Structures are given as C-alpha cells and as structure tokens.
Amino acid sequence: MATVGQNYEQDAFTCPICLETLKSPKSLPCLHTFCETCIGEFIVSTEQRADQNLSNYPCPVCRKVVTPTNPEDETSQWAASLPHNLTISSLILMQNAKSVEQECHICKRQHKISKATHWCRDCIEALCKECLHLHGLMKLFADHKIVQVKEIDTSASEQEPDLCMISDSCPVHSSKSVVAFCFDHHELCCVLCVTVQHRRCENVQVIKEMKYLKSNKINALVFEVNDIKSNIGNIMKDKGVKQVKLEAGFTEIEVRANQLISSIKGNLDYILALFIKELTLHERNKNASLKKN
Template sequence: MATSGHVEEREIFTCSICLEQLKSPRSLPCLHTFCFQCIREYILSTERLSGHKIANYMCPVCRTIVMPEHPELDTTKWVEALPHNFTISSLLETSKEQQTQECHTCKRKQKCISATKWCRDCSEAFCDDCREMHSLMKSSMSHEFVDIASIPTNECGIDFSKISDVCPVHSSKVVEAYCFDHEELCCVLCVTLQHRKCVDLKAIEDITRKYDEKDSFDAKWTKIKSGSEQILQKDLKDTLNKSFSSIESTVIDSVNTAKSKLDSLLVVFLKELKTIEGKTQGDFESKLDFVEKLSNRIKDFVRISTFIRSFGSKTQLFIHIQKSKKELHSEIDNAAELLRHFTGVIVNFHLENTLQNLMEMKKLGEIQVVEKRNKSVTD
C-alpha cells in the first residue's frame, strides 16, 4: 500500500510534458496541470507549426479541445493568464515538509522507523539499532556512516537508491566493470558473454580510484561552463543595439542632405533595416538562450556531482557521470559547435559614394551581419 501511495503521489506532482516535478503549476479547463514553461512552449510550438494564430488547441494528455478565454489577445498574453494551481503548489510544499527517511532494514521487516545514519558503502539508511548491528558484522564493520540530518537532501534532490549498481542486463548481478569500447556498464556475466573480445574493459574498482579528486572530465565541463559564462557576461546585446542605432543615424544624416528622391529611399531602407534587425535579434537571442540553458545544465551537473562525491559511493559517482555523459553527449556537441562559431555579432553598413546620380539610385547601401569568432573561448 505504501508503494502504491508513493507512485500515486509522484503522478500528481509530475508534469506530463517534461516528466519532472511541477514548477509553477498551471491548469487547463480540463483540469490537467502542467509546468507553466512546458504548457507555454507546447502552445507556442503548436502555433508555430500551424503557421498562423490558432483559435484552439488540444490538451497534451486527454486531447480535449481547449478554447482561449480571451482569443483577441496575443497568444503569449493569454497563456500567461492560465490559472495557477495553488492546490498542487500547497501539496508540494506540504510533501517536502513531511518527507522523512525510513530505515531500509526495518522497512524490509514491515516496520516504519526513522533512520538516523546513512551508509555510504551500502547506500542504505539505518536506524540506531540496525546501524549498531550492521557495524558488528564482519563484512560491514569498516563501512563509513554519515548523519542523515547533515545531508542536505533538498539541495540537490538526490535519491541514491536510483543510482543503482544493479546490472541493467542481469538483475541478480551488480556492475563490476565498464566497457569503454561500447560505453556500457557490465557485470561478470556481461564481461564473460558479451565483452570477451573488447580491448578497453576496466574494473570499476580500478577506475574509481581516480575519482578521489576532480579529473579531466570535470575540467572539460568547467571549460564549457566558463566559455558560456563569458558570452553571457559580455554586453553583446547592448553593443548590437548600438550598432543598429549607429547605422540608422548615419543613414538619416546622409539622407537629410538630399530631400526628394532620398526621402523615398529612406523609407525603403529603414524598413529593410528593421527587418534585418528583427531577424538578427531573434537569432542572437535564441543563441544566448541556448548558452544560458547549457550553463544552467552544467551548474546542475557540477552541483549534483559534488553532492554525490561528498555523500555517495565512488561507484555511484562513476555511474552518475557516465549516464550524464551519454545523456548530454549531443548537447555537448551542439555547445562546442555553437561556441566555436559564435561569440558576438558585427553589423556593418556600406554607404553608396555616388550620391550625385540621385535619380538612378536604387538603394542606399547594404547591411551585413557578421558573427565574430573567438578561438580563445573554445580552445
């Protein structure tokens, strides 16, 4: 019954789009609740795919047709007006306050006793009595314990039981090796049956000895994080705005010296300038958003890795890093490509020199948008 209750609780607090705990929960008229950013992006992406402003949309869960309460407003405006689910927000806060760690040994005996100690070697919680019994056993008398009260569980939200050392193929075995050829965790059976011919196969025990200090893998994350922060810290957007403003002023000053024909050309030019500015600003901001999201993702990874290194086992740290590396592989490649080819934007304007031939002029000049590349950021 306890397990069922936990599953039901997780479902209530989980966003059906991102499958994570709800953040700023917003409800649709069909009563399904989602993270505000998730439902906002879902509706806006639906509108972008349609190519025009939509009159209605479907709930991502039940597919019920939902009509905006104020269809005359811009889509982003009425999405922001979706009602906040304060009931879910309140339950989330209450759930956080009531969470306590139970003793795993007592739980297997169908008892519910709060744990006081955490065994880093076993990755299990113990009450005082079970901890004492655990320390008396020859096989576990040297295990290292920490006070559960000293573990900042809410800081990272880490559940060490989810970083399992059970073999993903043979559930009765634990992982003991890692195959770098196939990038897979292996138990003894996996090594014997599937990785006999692999060249780069190492025992996790040997590998984890190198994780006592931050290794080169952590250093690579730090470099990417540093590079992305350099872009975010630069006042590139303000410089871009000043560039466009400078071009506009230059053109207006030039046009003011010649009236009739230049007045009509000025209108055409400013329209072209604003169009290019809008497109460039959109591309520029989307790249900055990508870098900012990557930076936040890296910060989360470093924060969680530090937490596991402090309170988890070396095997769990290794497993966490390998899983994270595989999950973020494509994002790292995209980030490297972005940082390699983008550190800012240069806007140039070439003014026509033959202003004497006013009646024959067809344009005032050309606008060029050039992205600066800074190799030092991506080295």
C-alpha cells in the first residue's frame, strides 16, 4: 500500500479506513469510497460486534445506513458486489502515469525514491532490486510470486497497468491465495471460500486444472468443428451430384417432350392430309353423280 497523500488531490485517492492509496476502490451509495478489502473487513467486524446476522451496515465515514444488494450472501461477500469506482481508478492511473517509472513501495515508505523492477503478487507491492533481495531472504516470503514490471502486459491500455489489481490474494480473505473459481457466483476463491461460502456450489473448479480442461475443450471443439466441416463438405458434394443429375433429368424430359410433340404433330399432319384427300375424292364423286342426273 502507498503512503498517505499530502494534499487534497492525494486525499481523494486515500482510503478513509487504512489511510493509504485506494486499491480496487468500492463506492457506497453515499459516494464514500474504500478499498474493497477494507470495507469488507469493516462489514465482517461490524457483524461480529453485533453478534448477530446483519441486514445492513453503516458507512464508516458518514454512518449512513447501507442495504446490500445481495443480503442472502455471506457478509464477507457484500463488499465484492459494491460498484467499482472507475473514476477514482482512472484518476489514480493518470496520476501514476505522470511518473515514467514505478517507484518501490518499501523505499517510498522510508521517504526514498527508487525505481521498481519487480512486482510481488502476494504482497501487492512494487520492489526495487535491493528490496527484492531483502524480500527473498525472508523465509515468510519465500513462496511469493514475483514478476518483472516490464513483463506485465500493457497491450489492453495505452496507460500503465493498474499493478494493484495484479494479485493472487483472495478478495475476501486477503491472507490467502486464490486456488479456484466458482462459476455459479463468478468469483475467485481461496481454500476458506471453497470450504465455507461456496461449499454448496456445484460448479467450482481448481484454477490449475482449468488450464488442462480448457486445452481439452479446445481440442474437442477443433475436432468437432473439423468433423462438421467434413460433413458439410460431403453434403455439398452430394448436393452438387444431385443437382447435376436433376439438371440432366430435366434436359432428358425436355428432349423427350419435344420428340413427342414433333411425333404428334407429324401424325396430325398425316391425318389431316388423308382427310383432305378423302374429302376431295368424295366431292368429285358427288359432282360426277349430279352431272349424270
């Protein structure tokens, strides 16, 4: 976490609970903004002090009563459902963008300025080379995941990435790392979340296994698409053959029809010629008979 701001602009970016720069800022209906972890812990502690299930909770600043949008969920999940303050996040990004280099958080707390070269996903802090070395010597931090700041993908935005969002910590239990994802609630879960809040959920998958599952699903999908493509090709081929046969059939019928019409026309002409000949002969015989009489 960053140090307390020294002017009004910095105070606007400061969480009223932890008095440090806002991380994943969440806003209450009264427009007061807090770190998601801080307001979540405040709600849980309020319930513990009341020694009963909560239906609402007061704003830590103005004490205005806040009614959660998901009262049926565990109180530890109420903070996650609060609206994310995109304005504050954007302003913090713009303020950080003024500095070309990311500062080391540990040095900054000692009122020193050092260029950060690495980011600890578990501590959610930027580290310079010297602090990284000290960080690695601590047995408590031995298994923390460290990434280089320059390797963090910035392709999705022209500005520097929000490093505070790059963390493996559970959004509910900050001391635990996320190990699974609940597709029923669309939430990241640590071991405690899986065993407590999501124990009745039917679609919870371990994140590491999802990589292989995704790969298998993609391979199955590619196979299915290729199979469909092959079937469509066969159908189009059969359709083309049937089309050729159909056109040939129509041509043959047309030829036969023309031949039949020609034959009928020829027969009619022949019958007409015989009729005229017979009629002429009959007329001559009648005329001859009349002359004799």
